[in-house]
Amino acid sequence: MRRIWPFYPVIGVLAFFLGACTGSQEPPLPALVAMGGEGEVRFYRAQGLQGGTATPVGAWTTPGLQDLAYSQAFGRLYLLFPDRLEAYPTQGFTEDAVPQPSPTQAAFPSGVDCAEGYLRLGQNRLLAHCPRAGRAFLWNLDASGDLEEADLTGLPPGVRLALFPQGGEELLAYITQQALGYRPVQNPSGTPSLEKPLDPQASQGPYDLRLDRPQGRLLGLAATLAEVRLYTLEGDSLSSRKVLGDFPQESRLALDPVGGVVVYGRGFQVLLPRESPVQQEYRTYAAGLVGQDGYLYLVQGQTLEVYDLVPSPPLFLRNQGLGFSPTSLAFIPVE
Template identity: 65%
Template sequence: MRKWLFLFPLALAACTGSQEPPLPALLAAGGEGEVRFYRASDLQRGLASPVATWATPGLQDLAYLGREERLYLLFGDRLEAYDAAGFTESAVPQTLLASAYLPDCTGGYLRLGQNRLLVHCPGAEKAFLLPPDLGSLEEADLTGLEAPLRLALLPRGTLDLLAYMTPGALGFRPAQDPRGTPGLERFLDPPLAQGPFDLKADGSRGRLLGLGATLSETRIYALQGESLTGRRVLGDFPRPARLALDPVAGLAVLGQGFQVLEPRDSGLQEAFRTFSAGLVGVDAYLYLVAGNTLQVWDLFPSPPQRVASPLLGFSPKALAFLPVE
C-alpha cells in the first residue's frame, strides 16, 4: 500500500484548504460500456483528457480497494479484479488478476468491506460474498429482509457484517446467520414511501448511513451505537438521492442538487441540476456527474466552492478514486 495514505488524515486535519500541490491520483469513471481514467489534478483545472480508456461492455459498477491495490469491475455475469499497483498518472495497464462468475446481476452493485466484497443483485434477490482475490463465492442469507433492499458491509472487529436498509428498518447482522450476533435493527417511523435509495457503511465511526424518502421529504438516517437518527436533506420535496462518502474528507448527498453534510453542512446547492453519480476523494474534493459534465468542488470553504466543470463526452454512472505513485 502506498505509504503516504497513512499520513493523509494528519495532513488533512492540519490544513485549511484542499491539498496543494494536488495529490497524485486518478479518477476512474465507468459507464456507457467503458471506463475512462483521468488525472484528478487535470479535472481540478477543468481538463478532461483521459490517460487511458478501457472497453467494458455491460459494466454495472466499479470500486477500488486501496490496501490490496485492486480495481474491481462488476458486470451482469461476473466480477473482475485488476492489478492497480502499476497505475501512474500517465499509465493504466489493464492487468486482469481474477474473475468470478455470477448469476444474472443486471442492475447490481458492489460494496467493499475490510475482508470481503459484497455483490448485490436485486433483480435475482441474491447477494454474494467474495474475498479480495475472488477465490471463492458464498451467498449471503437475506431471509426476512423486505424488498426493495440496499446492502453494505459494516466492519466490526475482524468481521464484515451484512448491513441492510429496507423500507421499514435499518440494521446489521452476520451475513450468513440472520439470528446471529452481533446484530441490531432499528425501525423507521414512518416507513419509507420511496427507496431505500442508498446505504453506506462508515467503519471508522461504526455507523451506517442510509437514504430514503417519506411522503414529504428525502431523509438521511444514521445508525450508530444503539441510536438511530434521521434528518431531512435536499430541500422540501422527496427526491431520489445517493451518498458520497470518504470517512476522513467528507460526506455529501446528491440527486436533484447536492448537499454537503460533513465537514460542514452546506444546505442545498445547485437545486436545478440533477446529479447521477458522485464521489468524495481523499483529496477533499467532491466530484459530481451531471449528464456529460463533471463538476469539481472544494469541500473546505463553507459553502463548498466549485473549481471546475470539465466536459467528459460521456455520462458515467460510477466513479472511483485511485491514489497513485
C-alpha cells in the first residue's frame, strides 16, 4: 500500500479509503473519470487515460449541462442544469459500461436561471450556487426531499460558496474579496458562525472555495494584483500564502482526501502529498481532478494531461486529445 501522508491523520477517514488507495506503485483502482462539457458527459476508464487511451466507454447527451459532482458515500452522480438538478445512481457502472438510469430531479423555482452555476458536495447535502441569479440551494445527497434555499443576505455577487460541517450541522461557507467565513444556511446572523478578513485583501476573484474534510478546514483562492493566494481557515485562524506564478489568472482547487491537493489555472502546483514548484506555468487549465488513485487529470482546451502525484515533482504520463472541451470532472470508483 502506498504511503498515507501525515497531513491526513484522521484514522476513520484513512480506514475508509485505504482499500481504494492504489497510486502508481499498486494494482490499479477500477474507476471511471466522468467529463462534462459542451452538452454531454463522457465516461473514460481511469486506467485507460493513464495508459494513453482516451476512448469513452459511454456518453450521455445532456443539453445545458453546467457542472457535475459525484458522492461515493451516496453512490450518486449529480448533474446541474440551468433549471434543475438531477441525481443518478451509479451501482450499475463498470469499467466497460455506463447505463443511464432514470434520474431523480429537483427543479429550481420559477425564474431561477442557474447558467454558469456550480456544485459543491457537503457531508449529507449538495449545494448548487447560481451566481447569475444571486441564489443558492441545498438538496439531500440521497436525492430525497425538496430544495432548501440558502439565505445569501449580505454576501456580494462575486461570492464563492461551499458547505462546512460543524457540530452536526452543515453551515454555509463563503469567500469574498474581503473575508472568509461560515454561518447557518438560513440564518445569516445565527451561530455557529465565524468571519475573518482576508490578509492581504483580494482585488481579483474570489476564484474557488473547497472543504478539506479530513482536516476540517476551508481552502479558498483569490488574488491580489500581483499573485494568486491560497487562504486557509482552520479553527479560528486564517492564514494565506502565494501559489502558482506571477500574473494571476482565474484558478481552481482540486483535492481528494487521499490523493492530494493541487491548485491549477495558469500552470499547476501540487501542495500535497509533497509540494512541488509551479509546473507548466505557460499553459492555462480549465478543469482538474485529483483521483483517489493518486493521479492528477488536467484539461487544457480539448487536451487531457495525466500526472502521477507520487513522485515530486509530479511525473508526466500522458497528453491526449479528447475531441471536446470538458469543464468539469469527477472520479467514480466501480466494481
